[in-house]
Amino acid sequence: MKTKNLTLHVWRQRGPNDSGDFERYVAKDVNEHMSFLEMLDVVNEDLLENGDEPIAFDHDCREGICGMCGVVVNGYAHGPQERTTACQLHMRQIFELGWDELWIEPWRATSFPVIKDLAVDRGAFDRIIQAGGYISIRTGSARDANETPIPKDVSDAAMDAAECIGCGACVAACPNASASLFTAAKISHLGLLPQGQAERTDRVRKMVGQMDHEGFGSCTNHGECEKACPKGISIDWIARMNRDLLKAMTTSADDIEERD
């Protein structure tokens, strides 16, 4: 079993209004089988023992499906392993790259204010979902399976879009801190299904309106989000969102209110 000492440069920020700075730590005897977050846990144990403030970072399921964790490691959102969240990143993958020094930063976007250290407030994503990321349909009692026919390729495509866990890596990786990939995935997974058709026009207008209102940047088609996404959400969904919005805004008679 391989162990290694690592030098960490961790972003420490006391609160949203603190300017923050990098702090240097040495992580001693890091085990190759540790996950990235376990490595931070051990560093925090040492900090606590010395009476120092531990490093704050978000995490929940630690199995790569909840979307809670996320830090930028040496410039990679969720670290260098493709299609992997920070919690499922393992130290052996970092050892393989020969990295001895890690720069660990929070998602950096004006719309994701830092709460503390590496933890950011992703409430903006919640508000985009609240704006229209749902189907307000009365479902009544349980219906028969296959009562609403959905072709297999459509349900597969909707599932591909629904894979988005809302972690915010797309915003973190985007040169413009744009939330286009997240918003597009959420609009598309509902817009593909028959149940989502009734609100399709309003949904895209409301969700894009909220996305812009939150102050995210615009999409300039670099494709960074797609590569950083731990779930491999495709930028094809962004084209679909653009198409849906252009169609909705040019054909719908009703106005959508813009929030100020």
Place this chain on the structure above:
Amino acid sequence: MERALTLTKTTIGKKAIMALSGVAMLGFVVGHLAGNLKVFSGPEAFNEYAVWLRTVPALLWGTRLVLLAAVAAHMASAFSLWSRNRGARKNRYAKKKDLATDYAAKTMYWSGPILLFYILFHLLHLTFGGMIWTDGAALFGFEGYTWAHSNPYNNMVIGFTHWPVVVPYVLGVCALGIHLFHGIWSAFQSMGANHPRYNHLRRDLAIALAVFLTLGFLSIPAAAMMGWIEPTTQTFYYPELEPAPVTVP
């Protein structure tokens, strides 16, 4: 306060404006190259093409107005999105690794303004040259390079035998190619034009058009520098190209 949200206020609407105005300008650039390649058919063909452009003033001015509007819309949207995007990440990363983007995409905010300055230079040279260097004054001070209203062939070809004219031209054309490499692909995406069956063609078309236009435009100064096309000693007179006589009231 709540107001009606209009398309042009959304980031996606602004990108659509950039795509549509970009397509209008691209259409001009293709036509501009097709016309200017007539230089290889000799001075007569080229000059007659210049005359033909002026036969329908409504078309000429219509094109000019549409292009001016497209340039203005493209720049206004670009500036609006640029300032928004700067504000969207106020604190920069200490380390940031690019995984997917390319040189063209990263330099759009450079190739665009370079193109703008080049186009201004190009207009001052070959469109307004006759108003700047009047009464046989040498253009840019080059010996024997005087403006001939009825001989646009010479105005262009003589210019391209001088390095100081060729260098900004080459830079401008390269900026155009790089801008189009990302811009054409990006326009499809911004307009929501995607389909799994045709998606690969979007990049192919962007590469093909960018390469074709870059090489096409570069072929003219290259031919002039190599002496494959030479200034003509023929004299031409076209009333359509001569300036209207100034009447003093």
